[in-house]
Amino acid sequence: MPATAPATASGGAPGGRAASAPLLGREEEPTLFELSHPGRRAWSFRTTGVPEVDLAELVPAEHRRAAPVELAEVSERDLVAHATRLAHRQFAVDLGAYPLGSCTMKYNPKVCDTVAALPGLAGVHPAAPASLTQGWLGLLVELEEVLCEITGMAGATLQPAAGAAGELTGLLLMRAYHESRGSVRTKVIIPDSAHGTNPASVTLGGYQAVTVPSDGRGCVDMAALAAVLDEDVAGIMLTNPNTLGLFEEDIAAIADAVHRVGGLLYYDGANLNAILGVVRPGDMGFDIVHMNLHKTFATPHGGGGPGAGPVAVSERLMPFLPGPRPARVDGGGDEPAYRWVTPARSIGRVHTWHGNTLVLARALAYLLATGGDGLRRVAQIAVLNANWLRRRLAGTYDVPFDRSCMHEVVLSARTLKRDHGVRAVDVAKRLLEEGFHAPTVSFPLIVDEALMVEPTETESPQTLEALAAALERIAAEAVAGGHDALAAYPKGTPVRRVDEARAARTLIPTFDARG
Ligand SMILES: *Cc1c(COP(=O)(O)O)cnc(C)c1O
Numbered sequence: 001m002p003a004t005a006p007a008t009a010s011g012g013a014p015g016g017r018a019a020s021a022p023l024l025g026r027e028e029e030p031t032l033f034e035l036s037h038p039g040r041r042a043w044s045f046r047t048t049g050v051p052e053v054d055l056a057e058l059v060p061a062e063h064r065r066a067a068p069v070e071l072a073e074v075s076e077r078d079l080v081a082h083a084t085r086l087a088h089r090q091f092a093v094d095l096g097a098y099p100l101g102s103c104t105m106k107y108n109p110k111v112c113d114t115v116a117a118l119p120g121l122a123g124v125h126p127a128a129p130a131s132l133t134q135g136w137l138g139l140l141v142e143l144e145e146v147l148c149e150i151t152g153m154a155g156a157t158l159q160p161a162a163g164a165a166g167e168l169t170g171l172l173l174m175r176a177y178h179e180s181r182g183s184v185r186t187k188v189i190i191p192d193s194a195h196g197t198n199p200a201s202v203t204l205g206g207y208q209a210v211t212v213p214s215d216g217r218g219c220v221d222m223a224a225l226a227a228v229l230d231e232d233v234a235g236i237m238l239t240n241p242n243t244l245g246l247f248e249e250d251i252a253a254i255a256d257a258v259h260r261v262g263g264l265l266y267y268d269g270a271n272l273n274a275i276l277g278v279v280r281p282g283d284m285g286f287d288i289v290h291m292n293l294h295k296t297f298a299t300p301h302g303g304g305g306p307g308a309g310p311v312a313v314s315e316r317l318m319p320f321l322p323g324p325r326p327a328r329v330d331g332g333g334d335e336p337a338y339r340w341v342t343p344a345r346s347i348g349r350v351h352t353w354h355g356n357t358l359v360l361a362r363a364l365a366y367l368l369a370t371g372g373d374g375l376r377r378v379a380q381i382a383v384l385n386a387n388w389l390r391r392r393l394a395g396t397y398d399v400p401f402d403r404s405c406m407h408e409v410v411l412s413a414r415t416l417k418r419d420h421g422v423r424a425v426d427v428a429k430r431l432l433e434e435g436f437h438a439p440t441v442s443f444p445l446i447v448d449e450a451l452m453v454e455p456t457e458t459e460s461p462q463t464l465e466a467l468a469a470a471l472e473r474i475a476a477e478a479v480a481g482g483h484d485a486l487a488a489y490p491k492g493t494p495v496r497r498v499d500e501a502r503a504a505r506t507l508i509p510t511f512d513a514r515g
Contacts, residue, residue: 101452152282166290166309171205255285277376
């Protein structure tokens with residue numbers, strides 16, 4: 001499409017965010033390559049003082065390209081406009097409530113951006129020696145200590161780049177621990193409510209995943225657990241509160257039973273929002289914990305941006321932690337001194353450098369700015385907000401496990417589906433039209449037509465009220481008009497309803513399915 005193509009008329013949905021602004025209402029944006037004009041440049045220094053080098057002298061002919069690489073040639077002005085237009089076509093945590101259950105898309109304070117942008121942090125090369133990066137090492141050590149305090153663990157690695165990477169790291173630590181004791185174990189137990197990354201990590205870690213069902217309370221079925229526990233079990237992976245938003249009340253008994261057969265307990269702490277400053281995985285009996293700093297600690301999750309999934313462990317797993325790790329050593333003077341150390345029986349590196357360090361810096365900024373009392377308050381309000389929504393919406397949607405929840409509540413559209421042909425995904429798509437991001441749908445897998453809502457502590461009572469009212473309106477429309485009433489939504493967003501299976505497989509969209 002040429003850059004000058006007129007904007008496609010876009011549906012004319014009343015009040016739709018994007019439809020009202022002509023520049024932003026185009027259904028297709030030109031790509032940067034379509035904006036390209038030969039010879040156009042963004043900006044360059046008139047003189048740099050750096051001598052020109054003839055590349056032909058430095059790089060042997062057989063390693064040089066025959067033709068220059070084809071890059072888009074655009075002015076800075078066009079580039080900025082392009083990026084800004086694209087940004088306006090997105091929903092974002094900075095724009096409104098994003099109640100995506102399990103994934104904690106909460107507002108992230110801007111002070112964290114300021115800290116991560118400090119030249120002394122952002123400008124350091126990861127290969128710079130410890131002698132020149134004492135501040136960075138001190139920051140990492142402090143972050144590790146705070147994360148251990150929050151989780152009740154002895155030590156941690158900050159290397160893993162995301163939650164799933166943390167899970168694999170944790171399972172490799174589990175394996176190293178058992179192997180060091182000459183114990184060959186083959187199985188890891190996972191509840192049927194677990195996040196999909198858990199069984200995947202277990203398989204990648206070389207173990208067989210054994211699923212235990214949930215009971216009528218939405219917690220691990222203790223009889224089913226007892227039936228699969230034996231000396232082949234390397235450990236159990238649990239999310240607590242689990243993905244139904246419910247606290248595993250039998251956690252102490254589960255820990256006892258697993259430890260009795262020599263297994264370890266792995267805590268999926270991707271989302272710590274409900275327990276911060278209230279209860280610690282270490283005190284529940286866990287041996288290994290991963291945390292998603294890009295959910296709980298001030299980096300937005302999703303969108304493919306960098307994350308960080310540190311793994312904290314109990315004392316007996318410390319010798320196996322990935323290395324090198326930043327460590328405080330006695331420098332002799334007043335100032336503490338730091339260096340890199342690799343634990344005796346380390347499983348090795350799990351990241352080429354020291355992890356996604358600017359995400360780590362953001363997390364420490366958030367932790368220090370929030371403080372211990374503040375973190376507890378985060379948990380309290382996250383739980384309060386979820387329970388307020390649960391009570392408010394219980395008459396409108398099914399609540400499969402209608403008891404006190406933690407930071408998220410799992411609703412179900414199963415009655416709407418049965419009686420009116422309206423599914424959870426229809427509710428979610430309709431909600432986009434109301435200016436909210438959709439909740440997580442179709443997960444956890446054990447709930448039919450699941451709508452997993454995590455309001456987070458960052459939303460005000462007014463926003464929660466508006467979200468609840470929107471969900472009530474949508475249910476009323478579903479009852480009055482059935483599937484047809486909702487099928488065409490969203491109407492006012494730059495991209496309307498897509499065929500999701502095809503959208504995932506065909507990355508260049510065709511827009512022929514539009515209403
Ligand atoms: C998000 C999440 C994960 C995976 O984290 P990624 O950073 O996306 O790899 C694992 N478990 C739970 C419960 C999660 O919510």
